[in-house]
Amino acid sequence: MATVTFDHVWKRFGDVVAVNDLSLDIQDEEFLVLVGPSGCGKTTSLRMIAGLEEITEGTLKIGERVVNDVPPKDRDVAMVFQSYALYPHMTVYDNLAFGLKLRKVPKAEIDRRVREAAKTIELSDLLTRKPRQLSGGQRQRVALGRAIVREPAVFLMDEPLSNLDAKLRVQTRAEIARLHQRLKTTIVYVTHDQVEAMTMGTRIAVMNFGLLQQVGTPQRLYEHPVNKFVAGFIGSPSMNFVQVTTGREGDRAVLHDEAFTVPLPDRFREAVGPTTGRSLTLGFRPEHLAIGPVGDNAATVRTNVDVVEFLGNEELLHLRAGHHDLVAVVDARHRVRPGDVLDLGIPFDKVHLFDDETGDSLAEVKAVSAA
Numbered sequence: 001m002a003t004v005t006f007d008h009v010w011k012r013f014g015d016v017v018a019v020n021d022l023s024l025d026i027q028d029e030e031f032l033v034l035v036g037p038s039g040c041g042k043t044t045s046l047r048m049i050a051g052l053e054e055i056t057e058g059t060l061k062i063g064e065r066v067v068n069d070v071p072p073k074d075r076d077v078a079m080v081f082q083s084y085a086l087y088p089h090m091t092v093y094d095n096l097a098f099g100l101k102l103r104k105v106p107k108a109e110i111d112r113r114v115r116e117a118a119k120t121i122e123l124s125d126l127l128t129r130k131p132r133q134l135s136g137g138q139r140q141r142v143a144l145g146r147a148i149v150r151e152p153a154v155f156l157m158d159e160p161l162s163n164l165d166a167k168l169r170v171q172t173r174a175e176i177a178r179l180h181q182r183l184k185t186t187i188v189y190v191t192h193d194q195v196e197a198m199t200m201g202t203r204i205a206v207m208n209f210g211l212l213q214q215v216g217t218p219q220r221l222y223e224h225p226v227n228k229f230v231a232g233f234i235g236s237p238s239m240n241f242v243q244v245t246t247g248r249e250g251d252r253a254v255l256h257d258e259a260f261t262v263p264l265p266d267r268f269r270e271a272v273g274p275t276t277g278r279s280l281t282l283g284f285r286p287e288h289l290a291i292g293p294v295g296d297n298a299a300t301v302r303t304n305v306d307v308v309e310f311l312g313n314e315e316l317l318h319l320r321a322g323h324h325d326l327v328a329v330v331d332a333r334h335r336v337r338p339g340d341v342l343d344l345g346i347p348f349d350k351v352h353l354f355d356d357e358t359g360d361s362l363a364e365v366k367a368v369s370a371a
């Protein structure tokens with residue numbers, strides 16, 4: 001049973017605030033992904049769990065135990081780094097066994113754990129090889145194996161896939177997910193790659209400039225980002241953002257811009273209030289833009305097609321609408337060509353609104369059903 005709890009944790013390096021008042025409850029057996037741009041404090045947070053970095057302020061618990069002053073070797077965690085740093089002169093078997101020998105684990109027990117780990121990550125046939133006789137993916141598996149044999153309460157992984165090529169990354173990603181299902185151990189996994197975060201995490205914690213932005217399931221973050229940063233970071237290609245002004249058209253509240261006018265969806269009416277002329281950011285995802293007749297529940301925007309990227313089943317369109325650059329993902333059967341003029345539908349139920357100053361998402365009021 002291992003939870004990890006950050007309670008108002010700070011990390012300062014001189015004047016640099018690497019982690020800013022982090023409070024985060026990581027649950028037992030959870031696969032929590034810590035994601036954010038370079039320098040946002042991911043590695044520092046992970047290293048504080050491992051005990052490799054001192055905590056400036058606040059409390060960190062593993063399970064019920066406060067570990068602020070517990071040395072790394074007594075924390076029952078194992079860390080997998082980006083650079084797998086295997087011992088080149090040792091066989092795979094000895095690489096796996098090394099940490100246990102240092103801890104004076106009995107020989108028979110070492111042998112049992114090494115063989116079991118090798119089976120889990122399919123290295124059984126490679127135990128007598130040296131690292132240089134392995135592919136990059138196999139080496140990364142040995143690095144994972146080295147953590148598995150420790151049988152820790154918590155696995156800490158810092159970008160373990162970033163040295164692998166694209167195909168191997170997808171494969172190893174699935175392997176780690178499978179490993180988690182089998183071992184049922186708490187995993188804290190750091191990456192700057194939102195695709196990895198979305199595909200692997202039970203929950204995702206998004207950080208920016210040392211500050212935790214939002215924690216939630218991948219679906220929650222995708223559908224209900226709390227601010228513009230999370231909205232733009234989660235999802236690929238990124239959400240389109242357009243600056244709009246609140247206004248009225250007859251008795252309707254609208255959002256407008258020189259290129260288009262969108263009726264204000266009812267669920268935002270309360271948050272926007274009656275004022276006109278308020279500047280907001282409208283957000284909508286590329287995959288939610290639709291070609292063709294849109295019906296009553298969408299607004300239409302006229303666009304000029306700049307560039308078409310053919311992706312097989314889909315086409316990624318770079319578009320101009322007024323002075324805005326937009327991106328859309330549509331079915332490849334549309335065969336859109338550069339220079340085409342396209343009317344695209346923006347479905348009302350998929351749009352987001354953000355305050356221009358704070359970047360916060362405007363609160364939505366769920367439509368009250370008649371029932």
Ligand SMILES: Nc1ncnc2c1ncn2[C@@H]1O[C@H](COP(=O)(O)OP(=O)(O)OP(=O)(O)O)[C@@H](O)[C@H]1O
Nearest residue numbers: 013016017018037038039040041042043044045192
């Ligand atoms: N030992 C250190 N001394 C001074 N500043 C540091 C130290 N380690 C990290 N920092 C700073 O703390 C901030 C957070 O660094 P951290 O390594 O946690 O970022 P990260 O999110 O892991 O980034 P990346 O994706 O590039 O690995 C950065 O501004 C970094 O420059």
Ligand SMILES: [Mg+2]
Nearest residue numbers: 042043044158
């Ligand atoms: Mg890092």
